[in-house]
Amino acid sequence: xxxxxxxxxxxxxxxxxxxxxxxxxxxxxxxxxxxxxxxxxxxxxxxxxxxxxxxxxxxxxxxxxxxxxxxxxxxxxxxxxxxxxxxxxxxxxxxxxxxxxxxxxxxxxxxxxxxxxxxxxxxxxxxxxxxxxxxxxxxxxxxxxxxxxxxxxxxxxxxxxxxxxxxxxxxxxxxxxxxxxxxxxxxxxxxxxxxxxxxxxxxxxxxxxxxxxxxxxxxxxxxxxxxxxxx
Amino acid sequence: xxxxxxxxxxxxxxxxxxxxxxxxxxxxxxxxxxxxxxxxxxxxxxxxxxxxxxxxxxxxxxxxxxxxxxxxxxxxxxxxxxxxxxxxxxxxxxxxxxxxxxxxxxxxxxxxxxxxxxxxxxxxxxxxxxxxxxxxxxxxxxxxxxxxxxxxxxxxxxxxxxxxxxxxxxxxxxxxxxxxxxxxxxxxxxxxxxxxxxxxxxxxxxxxxxxxxxxxxxxxxxxxxxxxxxxxxxxxxxxxxxxxxxxxxxxxxxxxxxxxxxxxxxxxxxxxxxxxxxxxxxxxxxxxxxxxxx
Numbered sequence: 001x002x003x004x005x006x007x008x009x010x011x012x013x014x015x016x017x018x019x020x021x022x023x024x025x026x027x028x029x030x031x032x033x034x035x036x037x038x039x040x041x042x043x044x045x046x047x048x049x050x051x052x053x054x055x056x057x058x059x060x061x062x063x064x065x066x067x068x069x070x071x072x073x074x075x076x077x078x079x080x081x082x083x084x085x086x087x088x089x090x091x092x093x094x095x096x097x098x099x100x101x102x103x104x105x106x107x108x109x110x111x112x113x114x115x116x117x118x119x120x121x122x123x124x125x126x127x128x129x130x131x132x133x134x135x136x137x138x139x140x141x142x143x144x145x146x147x148x149x150x151x152x153x154x155x156x157x158x159x160x161x162x163x164x165x166x167x168x169x170x171x172x173x174x175x176x177x178x179x180x181x182x183x184x185x186x187x188x189x190x191x192x193x194x195x196x197x198x199x200x201x202x203x204x205x206x207x208x209x210x211x212x213x214x215x216x217x218x219x220x221x222x223x224x225x226x227x228x229x230x231x
Numbered sequence: 232x233x234x235x236x237x238x239x240x241x242x243x244x245x246x247x248x249x250x251x252x253x254x255x256x257x258x259x260x261x262x263x264x265x266x267x268x269x270x271x272x273x274x275x276x277x278x279x280x281x282x283x284x285x286x287x288x289x290x291x292x293x294x295x296x297x298x299x300x301x302x303x304x305x306x307x308x309x310x311x312x313x314x315x316x317x318x319x320x321x322x323x324x325x326x327x328x329x330x331x332x333x334x335x336x337x338x339x340x341x342x343x344x345x346x347x348x349x350x351x352x353x354x355x356x357x358x359x360x361x362x363x364x365x366x367x368x369x370x371x372x373x374x375x376x377x378x379x380x381x382x383x384x385x386x387x388x389x390x391x392x393x394x395x396x397x398x399x400x401x402x403x404x405x406x407x408x409x410x411x412x413x414x415x416x417x418x419x420x421x422x423x424x425x426x427x428x429x430x431x432x433x434x435x436x437x438x439x440x441x442x443x444x445x446x447x448x449x450x451x452x453x454x455x456x457x458x459x460x461x462x463x464x465x466x467x468x469x470x471x472x473x474x475x476x477x478x479x480x481x482x483x484x485x486x487x488x489x490x491x492x493x494x495x496x497x498x499x500x501x502x503x504x505x506x507x508x509x510x511x512x513x514x515x516x517x518x519x520x521x522x523x524x525x
Contacts, residue, residue: 019305042328043253043403055467056304058254060460063402064516071404072253072278073336076329081348100352104325109358115316117302119327120279124349153352227305 001135002028002218002229003210004182005089005161008133014038015087016080016125017048019057021135022089024218024228027053031217040079042121044070053223076121080128088129088156090122094147095136097175097196099154101126102147109149119151126152134160138193145196164190166207170199180205234420234453234496237446238264241416245294246383247274249414250283253405254304255460258388258420259283260453263491263500266290276382278331278406282456282473285309286491288321289483295322297380299331303477306470310477325359330377335406337379338413346374385414387439388454390461392419393427396444399436402460408438416445422462424449432523450497455507463511 005025009015011034017026027050030037039048043058047067054062063069070078079085092101093116103122107113126132134157136142160167160176168179178190178200191198210218223229242248242265250258262283265273269292275284276297281304287293289311301312315321326334329349337345346365356362356375363376387407392398398419400407411417419439424447430437456466476482494500501507 043255044405045403054305055470056254056465058304058403058465060255060402060458060464060513063460069401069403071408072328072406073332073409076332076347080329104354104358109354111319112317115301115313117300117308118298118325119353119355120300121328123327123353123355124329124347127349127351149358150352150354155352 001161001163003214004166004207005133005135006032006214008159008161009034009037009087012036012038013086014040014084016040016042016085016089016129018089018091019054020091021228022091022133023054024222025135026089027222028214028217031221032213040075040085042072042075044072044075046070046079053227055227076124080124083128083130085125085129086131088125088132090125090132090134090152091136092122092134092151093142095134095143095160096147096154097145099134099157099160099169099176100147100150101134101152101154102149103151104149106148122152126154126156129156131158132156133158136160136162138162138164138190140193140195143194162190162193164193166205168201175199177201178204180207182207183209232446232448234260234264234448234450237418237448238268241384241418241445242268242270243383244270245272246270247276249276249382249385249410251277251385251405251407251410252388252454252457253278253403254465255403255405255458256388256400256407256454257281257283257457258386258453259455259457260388260450260497261386261418261420262287264496265292266487266491276380278328279304280309280312282309282470285311285473285477286487288312288315289477290487290491293321295324297324297326299326299328303470303473305467306474308474311483324361325355326362326377327355330362332406332409334377334380335409335413337377338381339409342379344376344378346376348374350375380413382410382414384416384418385410386418386420387411388420388459389438390421390459391423391425391429392421392447393425393430393441394447395427395441396439396447397427397430397437397441398439398444399430399433400438401436404438411439411443417443418446418448419444420448420450420453422451422453422459452501452507453497455511458511461513463513466507466511
């Protein structure tokens, strides 16, 4: 997932980075095909070059050696609302047919079954970043027909990178469709992980496995303690 | 002034209080002192309640929480918060980060509200009726609005200040400047007290001026387990360990007994954990320096 997400980033792009797998993907891209990627963290670090994998979005390693550190009012007003962010990375407990994301509650808002952390910057990132990439593992619970609560609207979602393949938002229908499979994965496996009748592109894209360089960077340099990598 | 005196004088039952700092410079020392002084019915406001508000909620200080992201960063849930919300014992008022930042910006500028291009297509305005909209008188565009947040007290941890309260921060700046200017009273807690000449040698680094500061307190390591750039690293192990502690009411109560109620202040808290210093003490990375001459 981290390598597939990294390949979605072009050199020189300005990326609003989330914590966890997106952060791993951005730092992998920066060390491989996109050395001029500009990483902006909502904590205020611009052009960060973290020398260790940040556990939190406000890690001190994001500050040391960055190009700029600004207050959060500037992050949201001068960078995000100003339209300076090309790619935004989001995750979520639920992603639905239209690409809307829920990170707020499972169940009704007033009487939640599970109280999740809430928006953070996710609402405004989804509204202002030019292209949204979502990273999430497939399961019918995580991919319902409709989310219980729209934290982030889906209009700008370009792709959803899952553990089995990649979904894209179809411009005409506005819904997520299967666009590519990982090697050895069948279409039925992806459909089984989604709570609506998933449509497919007429021709599915091929998603190459990680190269040996990717694996070495991920396992030995970027996440040696396996904070985010499972294997 | 001691932290004990500052909290006794400036934090009252029923107050709207803010302990800001985005991951960086969170005044755990002040939060612990508020717990020790058993303040009640507080409205706690912060973008990220973090472990400090989880502890204050568990200790019974909070009536209401105003926030935008309530998790344990990189780890998972704040379990005292979740128990209180899922059990219906804590009132919440929820925004996004931009919404909270905008509330502080309005408060700091002494405006009644702030406009932002946000929330279209989200369910947040339905969950929180305080998120409204206004029609721009110039373009006709519908813009989201959030009301000003003017806390009774804002508490800011910083690297250094002079005795008057001219306060310098470097590293992540969060929303401390706006929160302090929005507040009726401001307590500054610092790693080091410095001479006014140090402040004057580098005025661009001053975030909060003495004019708005009510009390200055020196409390080294007062932000642990969060961090102070150039002084000590974030205690990520503690944040990971909080998952186990906060999941269990009894363990959480035991933690508060030992590390909050069981100590008089930060010096004792640190003395109980002598290995923190070597484990977290910051390395050296000096800036190039600038010429302020003319």
